[in-house]
Amino acid sequence: MKRRTLLKTGAAGFAGACFPTLSLAMSSADKASKAEYDYILTAEPAKARIAKGGDSDILGFNGQFPAPVIRAKQGKPLRVLFINKLDEATTVHWHGIRIENSMDGVPHLTQPPIEAGESFLYEFTCPDAGTFWYHPHMNSVEQLGKGLVGALIVEEETPQDYHDVVIGLKDWRLKNDGSYLPLSIPREAFRDGTLGTIATVNGQQKPTIEVPAGERLRLRFLNMDNTRVFNLSMRDNAAQIIAIDGSPIDKPVPLDVHPTGAGMRLDVGFICPSEIAKEIPIYDMKGRFGVEICRLKTVAPAKKISKKTGIPALPVNPIPAPQLASAESLSFVFEWAGALSPSDAQGQVDHNFWLINRRAWSDHSHQHLPEPLAVLSLGKTYIFELHNATPHHHPIHLHGLIFTVLESDKKTITPFHTDTILLEKNERAKIAFVADNPGKWMFHCHVIEHMKTGLMGYITIA
Ligand code: C2O
Ligand code: CU
Ligand code: CU
Numbered sequence: 001m002k003r004r005t006l007l008k009t010g011a012a013g014f015a016g017a018c019f020p021t022l023s024l025a026m027s028s029a030d031k032a033s034k035a036e037y038d039y040i041l042t043a044e045p046a047k048a049r050i051a052k053g054g055d056s057d058i059l060g061f062n063g064q065f066p067a068p069v070i071r072a073k074q075g076k077p078l079r080v081l082f083i084n085k086l087d088e089a090t091t092v093h094w095h096g097i098r099i100e101n102s103m104d105g106v107p108h109l110t111q112p113p114i115e116a117g118e119s120f121l122y123e124f125t126c127p128d129a130g131t132f133w134y135h136p137h138m139n140s141v142e143q144l145g146k147g148l149v150g151a152l153i154v155e156e157e158t159p160q161d162y163h164d165v166v167i168g169l170k171d172w173r174l175k176n177d178g179s180y181l182p183l184s185i186p187r188e189a190f191r192d193g194t195l196g197t198i199a200t201v202n203g204q205q206k207p208t209i210e211v212p213a214g215e216r217l218r219l220r221f222l223n224m225d226n227t228r229v230f231n232l233s234m235r236d237n238a239a240q241i242i243a244i245d246g247s248p249i250d251k252p253v254p255l256d257v258h259p260t261g262a263g264m265r266l267d268v269g270f271i272c273p274s275e276i277a278k279e280i281p282i283y284d285m286k287g288r289f290g291v292e293i294c295r296l297k298t299v300a301p302a303k304k305i306s307k308k309t310g311i312p313a314l315p316v317n318p319i320p321a322p323q324l325a326s327a328e329s330l331s332f333v334f335e336w337a338g339a340l341s342p343s344d345a346q347g348q349v350d351h352n353f354w355l356i357n358r359r360a361w362s363d364h365s366h367q368h369l370p371e372p373l374a375v376l377s378l379g380k381t382y383i384f385e386l387h388n389a390t391p392h393h394h395p396i397h398l399h400g401l402i403f404t405v406l407e408s409d410k411k412t413i414t415p416f417h418t419d420t421i422l423l424e425k426n427e428r429a430k431i432a433f434v435a436d437n438p439g440k441w442m443f444h445c446h447v448i449e450h451m452k453t454g455l456m457g458y459i460t461i462a
Helices: 028-036 140-145 448-452
Strands: 039-051 054-061 070-073 077-084 093-095 119-125 130-135 150-155 163-172 198-201 208-212 216-223 230-233 240-244 247-254 258-260 265-271 279-286 289-299 328-336 354-356 374-376 381-389 394-398 403-408 416-418 420-423 428-434 439-445 456-461
Touching (some): 039 198, 070 077, 130 140, 150 216, 240 416, 258 265, 420 428
Antiparallel strands (some): 216 265, 381 428
């Protein structure tokens, strides 16, 4: 099989010119095993200019930020040779992929940690097309917080008539000189989480992303931040949501304001104005006010494009339909143990502030796994009744499966597929899925500090 390079240059010219442009094709591990993988990915310390006033010590996939965009094909195997060049153990998790359990990248639960200097071949097939991402599942406050997050795009079996624009969002806890602030502050960890101080889009502060005039765009927003919720909006510009968290929706709907929590994604279809140098701002809304996160700017297209009209729906992924009539319901209550008030030990988060069904699991380096939150029978449909009994929001994520959101007591739901549901404070919601993927699957909040302070567990499907 022919090796792919890390980046296809075609789209990169219009992607804000900020993605690394070349692969590590010539690394030494390469030569022996050319046929055996599609990508080499390392995790390694590096320097990057994020703050205006100086370089930062980051942890980067292939030493870069933003990390290389990995592109896979729906239904085709993807092989990534991962090399750990950090000075500590790590793993790589492929967020949103209905993957084989042994490739899910959770230390102890699905594989031994990949120790410093070791490598691991991740090999799996992506059954669904869409916008996914990858990140470690160890020492996550630091490893993700310092840059180990990247986009994984799974292309449809049949190419779609959209021009791709990847918009990767991540904030950093940096001072202006590029040095770090404490990545986690306990009194924040037990609220909404510690917010970054410098916002980046594809590694740059408030970039202007060049896009071809008159083209139909697929804006792939990825919230790869540890903490923040982006209330994505393009205001008066007629944009339409075409996929939520990687899963296409049946019929595109107008994008008004879409709350996108940590770990979540949003695909938006948008037809660019045909005038050159038109600027289209993109916002994170706070009530009626918007903070601009980046803007698009039209440039002359490289090649002549046909006139685009309408925002076509994407092909729906092959997610099995839940059999609600025969489903078993299980309830999960997320609670706040805020009464255990945090002591402000120098940025160290060693508390349990959060519980799932009265249990906290915060120790990812444990040798002994706790009992699963639930054991599900393979092939059966389950309804999870989720209750966020805390005064804070939580993007609750399930590995290895894609579920359907059925209802909520806070908003009207048109059922949709997702791997992460953003629960508002005190919200109750119902989700359903067919437990068709055997293994041990993490079930946790994607506010990384919440996960590290108890809001984490797993379910077993057997
Ligand atoms: Cu992005 Cu445990 O996941
Ligand atoms: Cu995940
Ligand atoms: Cu949370």
